[in-house]
Amino acid sequence: MEFHYPNGRKYKSDPKSLPQKKDNMISYGKRGMTLEEDLNDTNMYYLSNGIAVIHKKPTPIQIVQVDYQSRSTAVIKEAYFRQASTTDYNGVYKGRYIDFEAKETQSSTSFPLRNFHEHQIKHMENVVRHNGITFVILRFVKTDEVFLLESKDLFLFWQRMENGGRKSIKKDEIIKCGHRIEYGLHPRIDYIKVIQPLLLE
Secondary structure (H helix, E strand, O other): OEEEOOOOOEOOOOHHHOOOOHHHHHHHHHHOOOHHHHHHHHHHHHHHOOOOEEEEOOOOEEEEEEEOOOHHHOEEEEEEEOOOOOOOEEEEEOOEEEEEEEEEEOOOOEEEHHHOOHHHHHHHHHHHHOOOEEEEEEEEOOOOEEEEEEHHHHHHHHHHHHOOOOOEEEHHHHHHHOEEOOOOOOOOOOHHHHHHHHHHO
């Protein structure tokens, strides 16, 4: 199936984000759910316990070609993103707007900045300009580690890349300026605990 951006450019997924071979999937399954599933579970916990209202944003698409062999086996062959995506999640916590992106990488030593898009960075800058709280949650798949990186730090790494510097963020840099989030049961990834101090800034 083909997806296209609003400008007509064909969407190309990151090969690292595609499902791995069956034996890898079995190993991965033993380590837990995907980052998206963990965050959706966390957000459901926040909502049901009256802590925060955070939801995953739907991605609007326009279907242009469907293979209708039969009603029960219809397959979408081509579709377009109606607009460029911004970030994955948004909502409200204690009167403050929350907006964040969630990304995973197979690398063990760094996080590629190609995982982000310029329009996402500009969107996050606009959120900060209006006193919202924005950040990224990063997961290193091989080591199953999760970090929260504040947008102000992401902006510095992005600027470094635009000025000809590294095209990735070293894991050591993420450990130094980010916030590691240990897995829990309820909630699964307690990022609200991490951003709580940001409300006082």
